[in-house]
Amino acid sequence: MLAKLSDPLEHADWVKQLLKIEFAINNSVNRSIGLTPSQALFGINQRGETVDKLTEYLDECISGLEGRDLELIRNSAQKCISRVQKYNLNRSKQVQKSAIEFKEGDFVVIKNVDTTAGTNKKLLPKFKGPYVVQKKLQNDRYVVRDIENAQITQIPYEGIIEACNIKLWKAKGNAIGNAGNTVQ
Known part of the structure; x- marks a missing residue:
């Protein structure tokens, strides 16, 4: 992300891009928890540089007050993590090959x-x-x-x-x- 956002001719501006990258990572849905890291930690998504009032209003209407119940959010994330771990374990067992055995004299x-x-x-x-x-x-x-x-x-x-x-x-x-x- 730093390489894409930084000016290719002037590499000194990479520090200025860190806040944008941090925001993008913290507000992108994580596959294993099914939420964004901001939702798991704070119960809400963070505001970015551009404040979109319509999106914020719709998010509040959809989530209501239960959207900020951190215990419920974290239990949901734990269930998602367990489901993804089981899937990954089964997938690795299916894909894993046993080593080929050679005999003396081969x-x-x-x-x-x-x-x-x-x-x-x-x-x-x-x-x-x-x-x-x-x-x-x-x-x-x-x-x-x-x-x-x-x-x-x-x-x-x-x-x-x-x-x-x-x-x-x-x-x-x-x-x-x-x-x-x-x-x-």
Whole structure:
């Protein structure tokens, strides 16, 4: 919001925009409580720079005196929060996937995380390998090492990798000896 409201040429005026941003946040309906933060705290919406008498009159007519009962408002907000929490829990259980399990001897590729400065990461292959799973550890981790007689570098690779950073290797053809195959 600061970037949108501040003058792009003069960034010193961002402090002047804080009150507008605070007002917008405090008077926007929050999904989890079904109210604005101002309603939950004070029982009413705050007045902005522009006072609209018609909107204020209609709000008073609709809400009446029960609109300022803070205990009722906060109990309603608590019920909304509980409902949203249950929804979020059910949704996360539906979407959550279990980790893929690999067996010892499976050929896998590892997510390519190149952190060297000056390299173009967009053009790098997403995975490197193939490697072989040597051992399964706790918490979905695996000991992965170079395939015998097919290592790419002079120093043999052996490392512990999480299951989320590994996938099964699909070779072009069925030749395992060519470790320079691209991963599909």
